Amino acid sequence: MEWETVIGLEIHxxxxxxxxxxxxxxxxYGAPPNTQANLVDLGYPGVLxxxxxxxxxxxxxxxxxxxASIARRSIFARKNYFYPDLPKGYxxxxxxxxxxxxxxxxxxxxxxxxxTIGITRAHLEEDAGKSLxxxxxxxxxIDLNRAGTPLLEIVSxxxxxxxxxxxxxxxxxxxxxxxxxxxxGNMQEGSFRCDAxxxxxxxxxxxxxxxxxxxxxxxxxxxxxxxxxxxxxxxEILEGGGTVVQETRLxxxxxxxxxxxxxxxxxxxxxxxxxxDLLPLAIEESLIxxxxxxxxxxxxxxxxxxxxxxxxxxxxxxxLTASRExxxxxxSVVKALGGEPKLAANWVMGELSxxxxxxxxxxxASRLSAAGLAGLLLRIQDSTISGKIAKEVFxxxxxxxxxxxxxxxxxxxxxxxxxxxxxxxxxAVMTANPxxxxxxRAGKDKLFGFFVGQVMKATQGKANPAQLNELLKEKLKP
Amino acid sequence: MHRLTIAQLSAALxxxxxxxxxxxxxxxxxxxxxxxxxxxxxxITEETALAAARRADEALQSGRGGPLTGIPIAHKDIxxxxxxxxxxxxxxxxxxxxxxxxxxxERLHAAGAVLLGKTNMDEFAMGSxxxxxxxxxxxxxxxxxxxxxGSSGGSAAAVAARLxxxxxxxxxxxxxxxxxxxxGITGVKPTYGRVSRYGMIAFASSLDQAGVLARxxxxxxxxxxxxxxFDPRDSTSVDEPVPxxxxxxxxxxxxxxxxxxxxxxxxxxxxxxxxxxxxxLDVLRAQGAVTTEVSLPSLPLSVPTYYVVxxxxxxxxxxxxxxxxxxxxxxxxxxxxxxYKRSRGEGFGAEVKRxxxxxxxxxxxxxxxxxxxxxxxxxQLISDDFRHAFExxxxxxxxxxxxxxxxxxxKVDDPITMYLNDIYTIGANxxxxxxxxxxxxxxxxxxxxxxxMGPVFSEARLLKTAHWYQKETEWHRSVPKGYE
Numbered sequence: 012m013e014w015e016t017v018i019g020l021e022i023h024x025x026x027x028x029x030x031x032x033x034x035x036x037x038x039x040y041g042a043p044p045n046t047q048a049n050l051v052d053l054g055y056p057g058v059l060x061x062x063x064x065x066x067x068x069x070x071x072x073x074x075x076x077x078x079a080s081i082a083r084r085s086i087f088a089r090k091n092y093f094y095p096d097l098p099k100g101y102x103x104x105x106x107x108x109x110x111x112x113x114x115x116x117x118x119x120x121x122x123x124x125x126x127t128i129g130i131t132r133a134h135l136e137e138d139a140g141k142s143l144x145x146x147x148x149x150x151x152x153i154d155l156n157r158a159g160t161p162l163l164e165i166v167s168x169x170x171x172x173x174x175x176x177x178x179x180x181x182x183x184x185x186x187x188x189x190x191x192x193x194x195x196g197n198m199q200e201g202s203f204r205c206d207a208x209x210x211x212x213x214x215x216x217x218x219x220x221x222x223x224x225x226x227x228x229x230x231x232x233x234x235x236x237x238x239x240x241x242x243x244x245x246x247e248i249l250e251g252g253g254t255v256v257q258e259t260r261l262x263x264x265x266x267x268x269x270x271x272x273x274x275x276x277x278x279x280x281x282x283x284x285x286x287x288d289l290l291p292l293a294i295e296e297s298l299i300x301x302x303x304x305x306x307x308x309x310x311x312x313x314x315x316x317x318x319x320x321x322x323x324x325x326x327x328x329x330x331l332t333a334s335r336e337x338x339x340x341x342x343s344v345v346k347a348l349g350g351e352p353k354l355a356a357n358w359v360m361g362e363l364s365x366x367x368x369x370x371x372x373x374x375x376a377s378r379l380s381a382a383g384l385a386g387l388l389l390r391i392q393d394s395t396i397s398g399k400i401a402k403e404v405f406x407x408x409x410x411x412x413x414x415x416x417x418x419x420x421x422x423x424x425x426x427x428x429x430x431x432x433x434x435x436x437x438x439a440v441m442t443a444n445p446x447x448x449x450x451x452r453a454g455k456d457k458l459f460g461f462f463v464g465q466v467m468k469a470t471q472g473k474a475n476p477a478q479l480n481e482l483l484k485e486k487l488k489p
Numbered sequence: 490m491h492r493l494t495i496a497q498l499s500a501a502l503x504x505x506x507x508x509x510x511x512x513x514x515x516x517x518x519x520x521x522x523x524x525x526x527x528x529x530x531x532x533i534t535e536e537t538a539l540a541a542a543r544r545a546d547e548a549l550q551s552g553r554g555g556p557l558t559g560i561p562i563a564h565k566d567i568x569x570x571x572x573x574x575x576x577x578x579x580x581x582x583x584x585x586x587x588x589x590x591x592x593x594x595e596r597l598h599a600a601g602a603v604l605l606g607k608t609n610m611d612e613f614a615m616g617s618x619x620x621x622x623x624x625x626x627x628x629x630x631x632x633x634x635x636x637x638x639g640s641s642g643g644s645a646a647a648v649a650a651r652l653x654x655x656x657x658x659x660x661x662x663x664x665x666x667x668x669x670x671x672x673g674i675t676g677v678k679p680t681y682g683r684v685s686r687y688g689m690i691a692f693a694s695s696l697d698q699a700g701v702l703a704r705x706x707x708x709x710x711x712x713x714x715x716x717x718x719f720d721p722r723d724s725t726s727v728d729e730p731v732p733x734x735x736x737x738x739x740x741x742x743x744x745x746x747x748x749x750x751x752x753x754x755x756x757x758x759x760x761x762x763x764x765x766x767x768x769x770l771d772v773l774r775a776q777g778a779v780t781t782e783v784s785l786p787s788l789p790l791s792v793p794t795y796y797v798v799x800x801x802x803x804x805x806x807x808x809x810x811x812x813x814x815x816x817x818x819x820x821x822x823x824x825x826x827x828x829y830k831r832s833r834g835e836g837f838g839a840e841v842k843r844x845x846x847x848x849x850x851x852x853x854x855x856x857x858x859x860x861x862x863x864x865x866x867x868x869q870l871i872s873d874d875f876r877h878a879f880e881x882x883x884x885x886x887x888x889x890x891x892x893x894x895x896x897x898x899x900k901v902d903d904p905i906t907m908y909l910n911d912i913y914t915i916g917a918n919x920x921x922x923x924x925x926x927x928x929x930x931x932x933x934x935x936x937x938x939x940x941x942m943g944p945v946f947s948e949a950r951l952l953k954t955a956h957w958y959q960k961e962t963e964w965h966r967s968v969p970k971g972y973e
Contacts, residue, residue, distance in 0.1 A: 050589060054809040056582065057569045057591060057688040059723050089805050091852070093829055100808020153813070282852035284861060287695035287802055289724050 012250070013214040016242050017222075018177045018207055019169035022184055023162045024194040025138070025202040026069045032137050032161035033060030033103065040200045044143070044154035052159045054098030059288050062087075066161040069193035070110045070135050071294065071302045073163060076191055076309055077130050079114030081299055085134075087289040091282045095153050096140035104164075106283040109134035110292060116187070117311060118179040119329060128180050129168030135292075136162050157201075163193070169208065169219065174238035178231050181205055182333075186310050190335045198229055205234055209241045211249065220245070221255040225269055227262045237262040241269050313338055321345070321352035330360055336374045340381045347385030354388055362405050378409050387415035397476050400424050427473045430482060433466070436474065437486050440465040452489040462487065490515050491651040492973075495708040498654060499556045502549055509549070509559030513542040513603050516561050520605065520652045523972065528627050529637075529646040531566050532574050533606040541603040548601060556711050556735075558601030563656040565644050566607040567614055568594050568699075569688040577690045578610040578622040578640075581810045581817045581836030591688020592720045593657055593699050600715040605653055608643030612838045613807065614664055614692040616640050617910040618900065621840040626897050629672060630969040631935055635894040638668030638910075644702045645672040650972040655703040655712055659689060661696045662795050663889075663914025666926035669702055670889035670938020673928040673967055675955065676702045677709045680945045681921035682727035684713075685720030691806040693799035694725070696918040705965050706927065706955035710734035713948060729946055737949040738956040743777030745954065746882040752788045753887030753913055761932035766888050769929040769939045772961050773886075773954070783882055785874040788916050790867050792908055795915045797851050797864035803841075804848025810836065843904065872920040879944040884954055888913055889926040889938030913940060923948045927955045928964040936967070 031038055034051035051058045074081045088106035114130035140155035165184060171177045185203060188194035196203045205228045210220035225241055228234045240262075245255050259278075260269040285291075308316075314328035317338075323331070332338045337359070344355040363384060367377060387404055390396045396404060396419060407418045419425055427433055440462060441448050451458040462483055466474055490512050493501065502509060517535055524530050538561065545559030569575050569587035571594075576582045590598065598604070611621040619627040619642025627642040629635040630650040637646040641658030645668035648656050658665040660678035669676025677700045684699040691697060699716065703709040714735060719728040747770065754763060770780055812818035812832025819835055822828035837845070851860035878885055890910060900907045917924035922945055929939035939958070943951045959965050 053814055055588070055815065056575070056577070056585070056690045056809070057587070059687050059725075061722060061724055091805050091808060093808065093811060095811075095813050095825065098809060098814065100811060101805050280854045282805070282849065282854075282857075284801060284805070284852055284857070287693075287725075288691075 014211045014242075014246050014249075015214045015216075016172055016174075016238075017169045017210050017212060017219060018171040018174070018238060020167045020171070020177060020181060021206045021208070022165040022181065023204045024165060024184070024188045026066050026161040026163055026193055027195055028063055028065045028069070028161050030063060031159035032063050032066050032135065034159050036159065038160050042156055044152065045156060048140075048155035048158060052098065052155055054100070060103060060286075062289060062292065063161060066135055067110070067292065067294070068298070068302055069161075069191070070133060070163055071299060072191050072193055072306065073133055073165070073188065074111035074114060075299070075303050075306055076187060077111075077114030077116055079111045079130060079133070081294055082108060082110050082112060083294055084108070085110040085292045085294075087135075087286045087292065088283045089286045092279045094139070095151065096142045096155070096158065098140065098155060098158055102137060102139060103286055103289070104136035105134035110294070116180065116183055118176065118183050119325075120179070121175060123325065126170075126176070128170045131166045131168050133163050133165045136164055138162050169210075174235040174242070177207060177238055178235050181234055182231060183310075186333055190307055190310055201229065204229060207234060207238055209238055209245070210255070211242055211245045221257050223255065223257070223269070224259045225262055226259060226272065233262060233264050236264075236267055237269060240267060244269070307335065310338075317352075321356070323352060323356055327356050327360065331356060334374065340374055340377070343381035344385045344388065347382050348388055348392070351388065351392060354391070355385075358384060358388060362402060366405075366409050378412060379405075383408060383414060390415055390419060394426055394428065394475060395419060396424055396426050397472065400426070400472055424473060426475050427470055428475045428478060430478065433470070433474050433479055433482050434486065436466050436469045437462070437479075437483055440469060441486065448487070451487055459483070459487070491519055491654075492968075493654070494704050495557070495560055495654050495711050496705075498560055499558075499711075502559045505549075509542040509545040509561075509603060510539060512559065513538050513561050513605070516605055516653060523650060523652060526628060526633055527630060527646050527650055527652075528625055529608055529643040529650065529652060530563065530606045531576060531578075531609050531624055531643065534573055534604055537573070538603050538605050541598075545601050545603060554601050557597065557715060559603060560601070560655075561603040561605045561653060562597060562712070563605050563608050563644060563647050563653040564594060565610055565641050565656065565658050567610060567659050567690050568657060569690070570594050570604070570607065573607065575607065575690070576623070577614075578612040578624060579837065579841070580623040581833070583623065583817060585816050587688075589688065592685035592722065593716050594688065596715050596718075597657070597712070602715075608641070608647055608656055610643055611640035611664075612841050613690070613803070614640040614659055614661055614697075615803070615840050615844055617663065617667060617907055618895070618897070619643065619668070620897065620901055621838055623838060628897070629894045630972050631673065632894065635896050635935070636671065638671035638890070638894065640664040641668050641676075641702060645669055645674060645676070648672070648674050648702050648704060649969060651968065655701060655708055657699060657712075657716070658702045659692075659697055659699050660914075660918065661692050661698075661799060662918050663911040665700045665702060666914050666924060666938065666940060667890050667910065669926045670928070670940075671894040671936065673936030673964070673969070674702055674704055675706055675709050675925065675927050675959075675965060676700065677713060677925040677948070677952070678917060678923060679713065679717060679948055680727075680923045681918075682725050683729075683923070683946065683948065684716045685718075685723040685726045687720055687722040691802075693802040694806060695802060696795075696799060698918070705959055706925070706952045707735070707738060707959075709925070710738060710952045710956075713952075717948070732949045734949050734952055738953055740953055741777070742773070742954065742957045745773070745778040745884065747773060747778050747780040748783035748878055748882030748885040749780055750788070750885050750887040751782050751784045752786075757891045757909065757912065758888055759892045759932060762888055762892065762937045765930035765932070765937045766886070766939055769958065769962075770886065772958060776957050776961065778954075781882060783878045783885060785871070785878055785916070787867060787870040787874045791871055791915045791919055792912055794864045794867045794871065794919060795911070796847070796908060797860050798868060798919070800844040800848030801851050801861050802848065804845045804852065807837075807841070807845055812836070840904070868919045871916055875916070875920040875922055875942075876944070883943065883950060884947070885942045887940050889940040890914070893932050893935035893937055917942050921945060923951055925951050925955055927958060928967070929958075929962070930964055931967075936964070
């Protein structure tokens with residue numbers, strides 16, 4: 012039988028507020044355990060939560076960017092369960108009335124077509140602390156630095172049909188939250204986490220299969236691997252005549268497998284009810300308008316503009332707008348060059364991205380500024396150097412941190428445009444290779460490339476390629 | 490000195506008739522002598538009290554300070570007090586020293602009040618007789634065999650026995666007014682949101698409200714003035730200006746429209762108490778008030794509604810007492826579940842457990858709609874009833890409690906009868922409106938309370954009504970035998 016995969020994602024984006032969602036403690040990552048937890052975070056008797064307005068604005072920003080409706084009145088609820096890293100014995104979240112509902116996000120599929128993924132809701136909630144089990148002589152420790160960190164939980168519709176689609180959606184959300192500057196997107200530090208609801212059904216049927224919820228998917232690669240593995244597992248069960256049970260499964264990246272955490276029967280009854288310590292969250296029209304005015308150009312809008320105004324391909328526009336910083340870098344190069352968007356795009360996506368990847372750097376930490384790269388591309392544009400030499404100059408700029416012109420001068424890489432000099436080089440090559448010359452003149456056109464190569468070699472690659480072509484054709488004529 | 494009201498003490502301190510240190514020493518001595526059988530105080534803060542009194546004297550000497558400077562008071566042990574043990578009447582907090590001051594504590598401290606100690610209470614404020622305290626029952630100074638009411642029983646007994654001129658309390662379903670009625674003093678529960686709940690250990694967050702137990706409406710006004718006001722640390726506190734309660738006390742009563750609550754004069758009300766309420770109304774009518782009967786048809790549903798909402802909230806609020814970060818922890822837990830079960834099982838008393846279980850039940854999947862949601866709807870109806878009533882009248886008057894103080898142990902085995910003690914007080918909590926209780930006479934030598942309720946933020950009107958009544962009557966000046 013042919014099976015169809017159905018996937019919905021729950022993404023937890025840690026909001027980039029300075030302080031926690033209900034207290035004034037810092038949210039900075041990596042502090043010594045329990046140094047960023049005040050009495051509110053520790054759930055001391057008598058303390059009360061006070062909502063951080065910055066977190067609300069960020070949620071609104073996300074809602075506006077996904078065309079969602081912003082609830083004028085949403086409710087904070089308590090999710091009750093006991094766990095040592097949950098100090099109050101309940102998590103403050105939003106349950107029946109979330110702040111953001113019914114948004115959408117477009118993703119680009121492998122074949123280049125677009126698909127709209129529905130966003131069911133996004134709600135504000137507080138993170139829990141961490142339990143530490145290692146190096147404590149069999150005891151468990153609790154670090155409450157993370158307790159109370161604001162999260163936006165973004166829940167999608169079950170609209171994705173493959174692990175690749177799920178990853179494309181997750182990446183798109185990742186791009187978006189960083190564009191909006193509401194989340195740093197750091198997956199190693201847990202600022203951006205994902206759970207996946209996965210089920211399969213016979214192709215062509217409508218009824219959803221029983222789903223498993225996959226947890227602990229902390230990289231794009233793991234999301235893809237875990238989903239594929241889970242889909243196989245479910246199909247195997249169904250084809251063997253079994254039934255899939257609704258449960259939560261934990262992904263183990265070391266073994267590339269998922270294993271059961273708890274079944275539906277073992278699931279907690281969270282006893283949600285409105286938190287009486289917090290008033291309903293009222294969002295005024297004026298706040299929405301104000302947040303709207305701070306919205307940056309969104310990735311899709313930017314990509315459309317790059318295609319329309321710069322003449323880039325959809326693919327290139329998509330790559331360049333994957334992060335706001337990369338798009339900004341590219342635009343700065345174009346601006347400094349005074350045009351030539353394709354040249355800029357090729358270099359940003361080619362040499363620059365390659366160098367960044369090689370050194371494991373983000374665009375923000377690039378060794379070469381946009382102005383620096385533009386300085387190099389200008390020398391291609393005015394024929395001072397060839398594209399090939401430019402790659403050498405680029406590497407030198409990257410490692411030495413100097414400007415293009417300084418390197419070109421110091422290394423004598425200026426292109427040879429003196430026709431006399433190029434002709435002399437051609438003549439020398441012709442004299443040194445009489446048999447090839449004879450073969451070429453006898454009709455072996457392919458040997459033209461050989462002569463280009465030899466002359467380039469003789470001029471250390473500095474001969475102007477166009478000029479060389481022209482002169483060589485002339486000289487080689489019988 | 491212990492016979493004087495706050496208003497009188499304040500004037501005497503200013504005239505330097507005695508110092509705050511002398512006054513504080515006198516009350517500490519009185520507490521040392523009389524508290525034993527009453528069991529009103531759990532903690533006596535002698536050292537810090539004398540230090541605060543000395544500072545108050547310095548302030549008074551240099552002509553600084555306000556009406557509460559140098560005035561000794563007591564706090565119900567539900568308010569967190571920095572560096573001072575705060576038990577909430579529970580074994581689970583027996584070893585808990587609060588690391589911060591509640592807003593109420595902070596404000597009274599800043600106003601120069603001198604803290605004598607922390608008073609006994611029903612465990613986590615869950616009770617109407619002060620018998621659920623881990624530290625044993627408080628006795629009523631009018632008859633040591635009887636309860637002082639609860640949950641602010643320690644504060645009520647301390648004020649009634651003249652161990653402190655006034656004390657703070659909290660009122661979730663009547664916990665200030667009912668003990669005030671049963672001990673013959675004045676108790677004020679303000680509008681929900683009028684006084685910050687920050688630092689007040691939560692029982693039922695949507696109902697809890699801090700207030701005052703004092704000897705007169707005038708004294709209550711002086712304390713409330715300092716306690717009331719917006720607190721950014723409590724999202725449910727209301728940013729509404731605080732009127733000058735003291736200045737409003739003597740505004741004329743003439744024309745005040747009083748509503749008599751038909752539902753309050755039911756079969757459950759003690760006949761003697763009913764007579765006293767009617768006499769009190771005569772006094773107010775003589776001052777120019779007019780009375781009409783009003784009805785709150787949903788009010789009889791208030792007890793069952795309350796006993797769904799309050800336990801639901803408490804079941805969640807008390808989850809933080811898990812033996813992990815503070816408070817009682819069982820001996821040698823063998824795993825996490827054992828730590829939770831035994832710390833909580835050994836740390837909480839029977840009534841607290843009963844309410845946690847009830848609350849957990851009403852919030853459970855499949856029961857939420859039938860109980861919690863329905864209770865919220867009834868709560869809205871009760872609130873609406875009050876609002877309609879206050880379109881016709883300025884205040885509503887009735888009894889505070891169905892009977893005078895009952896004997897210790899009489900109702901402990903029958904939670905339902907115990908719960909019915911709050912039948913007249915719970916409505917104000919559900920509706921979030923202010924209410925107070927003033928003494929209005931005696932039945933068989935035991936005090937009876939008159940309850941006055943008003944629309945939200947009408948504290949000044951309630952205090953004025955009570956003040957006019959107290960100008961015309963002597964009930965609030967009665968002192969239990971042995972405590973004169």
